[in-house]
Amino acid sequence: MEISDPRDYYIEEASELLSEIEARIVDLEKSPEDYELLNTVFRALHTIKGSGSMFGYDEIASFTHEVETVFDYLRDGKLLINKKIIDSTLMACDHISVLLKNPQNADKELQEKLVASFRELMSKVQEYAPHTAEPTPPLAEKTQEEPRKTYRIEFKPGREIFLRGIKILPLLNELSDLGEALIIANSDELPNLEDLNPEHCYTTWTAILTTSSGINAIKDVFIFVEDYSRIKIDVIDEGDVLGTEDDYKKIGEILSERGYMNVEEINKIISKKKLFGEMAVEQGIVTPDKVESALAEQKYVREMRKRRNEVQTGSTIRVKNEKLDYLVDLVGELVTLQARLSGYANKDGEAELLNISETLEGLTSELRETTMSIRMVPLTETFRSFFRLVRDLSHELGKNVELVTYGAETELDKNVIDMLKDPLVHIIRNSVDHGIEHSKDRAALGKPEKGTITQGAAYSGANVLIEISDDGRVLDPEKIRKKGEEKGLIKSGSEIGEHELFNLIFEPGFSTSEKATGISGRGVGMDVVRKNIERLRGTVEVASEKNRGTTITIRLPLTLSIIDGLLLEVGDGKYIVNLSDVVECFELTGDLLGISDNNSIANIRGEAVPFINLRTLFSQQDASEGNMQLVVVNTEDQKTGIAVDRVLGQTQIVIKPLSIAFRNVEEVSGSTILGDGSIALILDVNKITQKAREEKTSRIAK
Amino acid sequence: MGKKALIVDDSASMRQMINFTLDEEGWEVAEASNGKEGLDQLHLTHPQLVITDIHMPEMNGIEFIKNVRTASEFKFTPIIVLTTESEKSMQEKGKEAGATAWIVKPFTPEKLKEVVKKVCG
Numbered sequence: 001m002e003i004s005d006p007r008d009y010y011i012e013e014a015s016e017l018l019s020e021i022e023a024r025i026v027d028l029e030k031s032p033e034d035y036e037l038l039n040t041v042f043r044a045l046h047t048i049k050g051s052g053s054m055f056g057y058d059e060i061a062s063f064t065h066e067v068e069t070v071f072d073y074l075r076d077g078k079l080l081i082n083k084k085i086i087d088s089t090l091m092a093c094d095h096i097s098v099l100l101k102n103p104q105n106a107d108k109e110l111q112e113k114l115v116a117s118f119r120e121l122m123s124k125v126q127e128y129a130p131h132t133a134e135p136t137p138p139l140a141e142k143t144q145e146e147p148r149k150t151y152r153i154e155f156k157p158g159r160e161i162f163l164r165g166i167k168i169l170p171l172l173n174e175l176s177d178l179g180e181a182l183i184i185a186n187s188d189e190l191p192n193l194e195d196l197n198p199e200h201c202y203t204t205w206t207a208i209l210t211t212s213s214g215i216n217a218i219k220d221v222f223i224f225v226e227d228y229s230r231i232k233i234d235v236i237d238e239g240d241v242l243g244t245e246d247d248y249k250k251i252g253e254i255l256s257e258r259g260y261m262n263v264e265e266i267n268k269i270i271s272k273k274k275l276f277g278e279m280a281v282e283q284g285i286v287t288p289d290k291v292e293s294a295l296a297e298q299k300y301v302r303e304m305r306k307r308r309n310e311v312q313t314g315s316t317i318r319v320k321n322e323k324l325d326y327l328v329d330l331v332g333e334l335v336t337l338q339a340r341l342s343g344y345a346n347k348d349g350e351a352e353l354l355n356i357s358e359t360l361e362g363l364t365s366e367l368r369e370t371t372m373s374i375r376m377v378p379l380t381e382t383f384r385s386f387f388r389l390v391r392d393l394s395h396e397l398g399k400n401v402e403l404v405t406y407g408a409e410t411e412l413d414k415n416v417i418d419m420l421k422d423p424l425v426h427i428i429r430n431s432v433d434h435g436i437e438h439s440k441d442r443a444a445l446g447k448p449e450k451g452t453i454t455q456g457a458a459y460s461g462a463n464v465l466i467e468i469s470d471d472g473r474v475l476d477p478e479k480i481r482k483k484g485e486e487k488g489l490i491k492s493g494s495e496i497g498e499h500e501l502f503n504l505i506f507e508p509g510f511s512t513s514e515k516a517t518g519i520s521g522r523g524v525g526m527d528v529v530r531k532n533i534e535r536l537r538g539t540v541e542v543a544s545e546k547n548r549g550t551t552i553t554i555r556l557p558l559t560l561s562i563i564d565g566l567l568l569e570v571g572d573g574k575y576i577v578n579l580s581d582v583v584e585c586f587e588l589t590g591d592l593l594g595i596s597d598n599n600s601i602a603n604i605r606g607e608a609v610p611f612i613n614l615r616t617l618f619s620q621q622d623a624s625e626g627n628m629q630l631v632v633v634n635t636e637d638q639k640t641g642i643a644v645d646r647v648l649g650q651t652q653i654v655i656k657p658l659s660i661a662f663r664n665v666e667e668v669s670g671s672t673i674l675g676d677g678s679i680a681l682i683l684d685v686n687k688i689t690q691k692a693r694e695e696k697t698s699r700i701a702k
Numbered sequence: 703m704g705k706k707a708l709i710v711d712d713s714a715s716m717r718q719m720i721n722f723t724l725d726e727e728g729w730e731v732a733e734a735s736n737g738k739e740g741l742d743q744l745h746l747t748h749p750q751l752v753i754t755d756i757h758m759p760e761m762n763g764i765e766f767i768k769n770v771r772t773a774s775e776f777k778f779t780p781i782i783v784l785t786t787e788s789e790k791s792m793q794e795k796g797k798e799a800g801a802t803a804w805i806v807k808p809f810t811p812e813k814l815k816e817v818v819k820k821v822c823g
Contacts, residue, residue, distance in 0.1 A: 006718050043757045046786075165779050165800070165801075165821065166780070174819075
């Protein structure tokens with residue numbers, strides 16, 4: 001912009017005008033009566049003043065104003081030109097020139113003397129009032145925030161308003177932009193076609209506007225049209241103070257307030273006991289349009305009040321967290337007891353007892369779901385709090401980052417959300433800190449200058465998927481491999497896929513440099529993130545791809561404590577898998593094992609499904625009697641089989657933490673107490689799937 | 703798309719500042735330094751917005767506005783007139799002549815944008 005700073009333009013222009021003034025003044029000495037000459041000088045002074053004030057030359061503007069006023073009077077013949085005026089004007093020109101080019105050299109005394117002499121000249125003119133340096137009105141008056149009120153604005157433009165170049169639509173849009181608005185056009189006054197002048201405006205508008213901008217902001221909308229229009233602004237709802245009820249004025253009241261009808265006419269209609277609006281039209285007091293408009297106002301305010309009251313009194317109640325936790329515990333106890341009852345009833349076989357047991361099972365299940373749903377809260381709050389985090393962090397690091405959100409309405413157990421917050425903060429911090437590059441680096445890479453981090457959530461079966469992705473730097477597989485080998489996490493030269501390689505960043509000990517150097521990579525603290533997520537029975541994974549950025553995916557179970565499970569038996573041990581993970585069950589016959597030479601891949605309708613034998617996994621020595629059963633589970637769109645002795649059936653279970661003795665068994669994520677008082681282990685389907693896949697690859701490799 | 707504005711002002715620095723501001727808002731801008739030139743440009747460029755100063759040689763702003771309004775093509779064209787704080791009467795004269803809106807000097811580019819939005823949408 002430096003080549004065309006308007007200030008440079010102004011200096012050049014003012015200098016030209018000054019020399020023009022000087023030339024004209026000399027001419028004026030010869031022909032003092034020449035109006036055009038006077039006018040030219042006046043205009044030149046006017047421009048120096050006007051543009052001077054625009055570009056910050058306030059001193060020039062106020063000084064030139066004095067000279068300009070003299071020439072205004074001269075032009076109008078209220079003063080006569082003389083030698084003194086000519087001399088003073090020439091001196092003034094010199095002074096303005098100094099103010100323009102070297103303001104620090106300006107002679108203040110001379111300026112005051114000149115101003116005094118011009119004022120003296122003007123004091124002889126009757127109407128003269130010295131120009132006091134009034135403060136310029138604030139240029140952009142910010143509208144004050146006021147209490148939220150609802151206004152009725154009646155806008156009746158003059159017939160010929162269009163002929164002034166005034167457009168109605170921008171005005172109505174501006175009005176709507178002030179808040180929440182309902183705008184009703186009224187075409188009552190539209191004449192018959194033969195009388196209609198298409199250049200005239202016959203429509204009037206009524207706007208019902210809820211805003212906190214205040215009445216001045218509303219008046220401001222109409223500033224250029226107020227002279228040619230009738231504008232009436234009334235407050236019809238004071239926000240919180242009045243009108244706390246849902247109800248609003250009767251239609252007759254609105255019509256009379258607007259001046260469409262008087263009290264007498266109202267009473268006459270009320271006595272008829274019919275719909276007021278209808279009657280008013282029937283009796284020819286008001287037009288249907290006017291009634292429509294009043295009805296719209298009534299509906300608007302009633303609905304607004306209803307909404308407001310709903311927010312205020314609310315249809316929700318707050319409950320202490322502990323009470324909810326206790327409720328969940330009790331439901332858990334009930335679920336266990338119910339399982340015991342149904343076990344007993346099945347054994348006993350008495351019809352009435354079975355009936356009671358089944359009904360109770362249904363009720364318990366419903367009670368459980370309702371209790372769980374009470375604890376579900378949307379991720380909105382959590383996601384929202386990250387906007388501030390990203391903003392502050394990116395400011396601090398001098399980066400330009402935008403945070404985009406989707407699926408914030410996805411709900412999770414309150415306890416899960418609480419425990420999830422720290423890991424998420426960590427991941428987002430990493431993204432801003434190590435993922436997103438500085439704007440100039442991004443520009444060099446041909447990326448948009450603004451980096452984007454996306455946080456999102458979605459349901460996926462009985463799980464919730466949370467994704468944090470960024471379009472910043474991607475993970476470097478070579479570096480990770482090197483580091484992994486250095487730390488002894490992988491064998492040097494071992495063949496390992498990119499996916500597994502990337503996920504090394506979650507291994508404890510992968511990156512430990514955070515505090516020591518302050519320069520850390522993406523992996524910093526990710527082991528802690530994984531540990532926290534696994535405590536929630538969730539999993540976390542990273543994917544990174546050039547051009548697509550890096551995505552961290554967290555998979556969490558919907559609830560923490562009670563699930564529908566499928567009870568399995570291996571030897572004398574009982575196991576549970578989450579029913580929502582189960583796709584189907586088979587008898588593991590020879591046909592299914594057709595394509596497998598070592599009993600680890602089943603052929604299910606032509607699809608090769610790797611499976612794990614729980615007997616082998618949990619080192620049960622003795623072989624099972626008869627055929628084993630194959631439970632097919634589905635995780636991350638991959639099917640895996642779990643071979644067990646027997647599938648016992650479906651049951652509701654309460655998840656209990658594992659005792660320390662089992663903490664090292666990766667394939668087990670929890671335990672539960674069954675109805676008969678015995679214990680079952682809950683299988684971590686994800687871990688088992690992973691294991692089966694690993695075995696499959698290693699076998700293929702062999 | 704293809705919004706055209708005409709600026710009529712004898713001050714080149716004012717024209718430049720307004721031109722810049724409107725250009726930012728996507729206007730194509732024509733300039734004239736007095737009312738007479740303004741009328742020539744008007745019929746040449748067919749603008750959807752006219753911004754005019756008042757004191758100009760050859761033909762002043764008030765005469766210019768009257769002339770614009772008598773041309774049937776520009777009956778409904780928004781005209782913004784530039785006035786100064788010390789000349790309230792000019793605002794009235796401008797309105798009488800058919801001006802749509804006015805801006806008092808000194809003004810900021812933001813104020814100009816605001817008024818343009820008000821009259822043109």
